Amino acid sequence: MDQQDVKNRMQALLDSLDYDFRQFTLEDFTRWLERRRGRKISFVPWTMPPSMSGAWIAEANGDRDYVFYADETHGIHQAHIKLHELAHMLCGHSTAEVDKKQTRALLRQTIQDPTIIHGVLLRSHTRTSEKDREAETLTVLIQDRVLSNKLQRPTKAVSPNFVDHFSQFTDMLGRSR
């Protein structure tokens, strides 16, 4: 599919959201998404395999989604990964569903062997690169919206440099370190 088509669809999706991006923080956005989907979202730092930076697993018989993100990367990168997984949810993509008991067992096992999560996801991983492209496009559009709102706010007499407002922006995205 044409990149512009993807962008247009994602833009339309973003415009249809009833979220006020002026108050955006990753935490606030996550809570809003939880309410919208009726499912809780847990972020889990993880030693991810190199082929993926983040992963999303849904509890099959529960009301919780787990978003795993690479724990050995920069906080800014982690925030981007988290938002990318949330974008998958917004797009309505499907993901691996694991039984609640299995999820807990899986989490326990992965403490001993982090690569197990790789196997589980690979077995039931249904995402395509097209879906990743959609999620990445939506992620960038969300960031663009957040940043635009930030820049429209009244600023100091002396303009802040891009690092000043961008650091605030990355903080809002939930930079965790």
Add this chain to the structure above:
Amino acid sequence: MIDAFIDHSGFLVTWGATLLKLTTLLWGKKRTSQGTRMWLFALFVSLFVTFELDEVYTAIDRLAGVNNLSWLLAYLSITTGAYFFCTACCTQATRWLTLYLVVTLIALVAIFPFGPGSTEECLTHIVPHNLAEIVFVGLYYGFGAAMISLVMLPSLRAVYRRGRDEGERFVCLRAAAGTLASVAAVCFYALKFFAFSTSFSAPSTYLPFAVGVTNVANAMVLSFIILWLVFFASDQFYINLERLVRFAQKIQRFRKLRKLRATVIGVCSLPLPSPPEATWKDQIRNLDLHIYQELVWIMDVRRSLQRQGQERELPDDVRKDLENIGWLNQLLQSVPDTLGFEDLVNAYCHLESKVRKPRPERRAFRENEESWHLADLPLP
């Protein structure tokens, strides 16, 4: 021909500016002492330019029956104009400046009959005819240099103080403009006086030299005018200038990060999510976001490269370029995860320079090849 064109263009421009200033002064929203002084400056500069026109110069001399009277009138005008300009820019020490102006004007008038007034009519003032003429010119140049110093020194001090007390970001830029303006002004007066004096001692020998020095001095005065205006420009000017500088810095950083991304992605064998393509207009419009995206992309590659050796799926062509991968991997891993956004961007930009000019460090890396090969890239 060209000189005449320049003279007449200057005449039109200065009088145009004077009239424009007058309308602003008369019908502008707010009339200030500074505005009035600036208009008086424009008026006296216009008079100076008018007296220096060849036709006006000779006409006044003939009408008054005094040789080089226009020269005196021109100097009186430009001296008074300089006074108004300086006092408009800096309100400190105005009383001393006024006193100095009066003394200079009286001295110019007093010395004139013994200097230019006693010699034949001369349209170009490059070679002095007697010592009194040197003193006459020296008085004017001395006034100009002293005026600049009297205004610039307290102004520079005020700028530094403001920078210290209010943490003004562009204080260095303003101070640099002020310092350079002072240097240009002093150089202008010194060069002019030097050229004028040397040509007096041996006109035939030093005339070409004096003409050359005068041209350099004229370039100096142009630089001085621009720098002076920059020095006394409003804060808004500096805010805009700062934005411009930061925008240029952003473009530079963005280009560096993009180059680095292109380099590292070339050796990455794993598929990575790519940000949506953007036109250059989009990139310019939202440079911050694109810097951020490049950074995220590089960090994606960094993570993949870090563990690429563990995948045991290296294609043959990538395997052949192990040294390159190891080298880039080592560089990327050298950026700590604890840095803030600014430091992170700077670190990766710095890394791009290293990738571009890798010779000494890469040689050291190659010499240590055994260690990275085994430690960082465990092969099947």
